[in-house]
Amino acid sequence: MTESILSTLQCLGSLPPEWPEDLLSTITDQIRASGEKVVVLDDDPTGTQTVHDIAVLTTWNVDALAAELRRPEQAFYILTNSRSFAASDAVALNRTIGANLKQASILTGVNIAVVSRSDSTLRGHFPDEIDALLDVLEAGNMLCLIVPFFLEGGRYTVNDVHYVAEGDRLIPAGQTAYARDAVFGYHNSNLRHWVAEKTRGHIPCSEVGSISIDDIRWGGPKRVTELLLRQAGRRACIVNAASYRDLEVVVQALLNAERQGSRFICRTAASFVRVRTGIQPNEMIGYTEVTGSSNRGGLFVVGSYVPKTTEQVSALLTQTNVSAEEVHVDRLLNDGNRIHEIDRVRVRVNRWLENGRDVVIFTSRDLITGASDRINLDIGRRVSESLIDIVRGLDHPPRYIVAKGGITSSDMATKALNVRRAMVMGQILPGVPVWKLGEEARYPGMPFIVFPGNVGESDALARIQKNLARLQDKG
Secondary structure, eight states: OOOOOEEHHHHHHTSOOOOSSOOHHHHHHHHHHHTOEEEEEESSGGGGTTOOSEEEESOOOHHHHHHHHTSSSSEEEEEOOGGGSOHHHHHHHHHHHHHHHHHHHHHHTOOEEEEEEOOTTSOSOTTHHHHHHHHHTTOTTOEEEEEOOBGGGTEEEETTEEEEEETTEEEEGGGSGGGGOTTTOOOOOBHHHHHHHHTTTSSOGGGEEEEOHHIIIIIHHHHHHHHHHTTTTOSEEEEOBSSHHHHHHHHHHHHHHHHTTOOEEEEEOHHHHHHHTTOOOOOOOOGGGTSOSOOSOOEEEEOOOSHHHHHHHHHHHHHSOOEEEEEOHHHHTSTTTHHHHHHHHHHHHHHHHHTTOOEEEEEOSSOOOOSSHHHHHHHHHHHHHHHHHHHHTOSSOOSOEEEESHHHHHHIIIIISOOSEEEEEEEEETTEEEEEEOTTSSSTTOEEEEEOTTOSOTTHHHHHHHHHHHHHHHO
């Protein structure tokens, strides 16, 4: 079945009024009183795009997890970057993290609730990662709630169909470029059918539950609690949502159902995480909080290939005076040319940074693909490793770094900058988080801007550069 493209205004305007009660403060109080810790496994670093004042770990040994569980904050992230892995490797990683979390929970006596944060456009290792976590946590009776709503990116779920906003239209997700992803492509926009597609029929759409917007907005927490309690025996349930208030109703109902013995694991986009962790919304952080005191240039590293990123790179190059260094992917994939290409770019970027010029490193925009998912992942990994080598070879620390794309951001943080623990300061633009790097990092305290590939207007990178450059000129 092919779903229709809708008018955003007409679709959202036709929905019932939101539930009238603000529930977030109550949710926050209940999470704190329970002593439970929400642990978010993030398959790339863009999942921090709705939260602030929360830690991100890039290591997951038992000691590190136990230390984080003992801290007073009610939640933390673990950056797995598993979206860049083959399915078998993602499964193995989730099994390891799940086992270590279970051991750390026993060691500290702190109960945990697990959220598997993934892409709002439905790309990622589902159901593999959820199955691995359920198995190792010995929680096979948990219901998986699927909540891809992401307000900041214009992703809405209505009547079980997931939509991506483009201008004033809502495009069914299965009709977007994201659905044609070389590794994680899919056909279905209706999430009940999407679950059946992704599980290869092991969970037929007739066995997928659903919480409708009518349930949420007319019935409120009581109605949704009743529905969650009735889901016994189901393995998956779709959560429709078109606003943060919808998520508040669902999370309040989830907490109610948990108190009555039900257990849940959640596969979600970033908006759900803020509500499930009880974090209050925050204003965008100011540009003065982002730029460092150095007189060096700032650095943009772009690896994402989605069309939105290509538009943003084009605007950055045409609307600013940023210095540009294109990395030719075909040379990186040739063993004879790879080292020369890395050295060429590294030398030039060093020169720009030393002279106080902002510079963007971007991969050539022609997407090179292989004959299989594994080959495509290997190509992406080869490109990412080359960008890491370029940044590792820099002699001059930038004032700040903007990493564009989920895999690029993760690899820059963990492999180029040696980050083990960072704090999310907030967002510089809607859906664009800023981290403050920890003391163990190569550049302690440096602002690190995680810019998702599929977020932002076409001039978003240019706006960041111009605002930060303006502050440098004033300084």
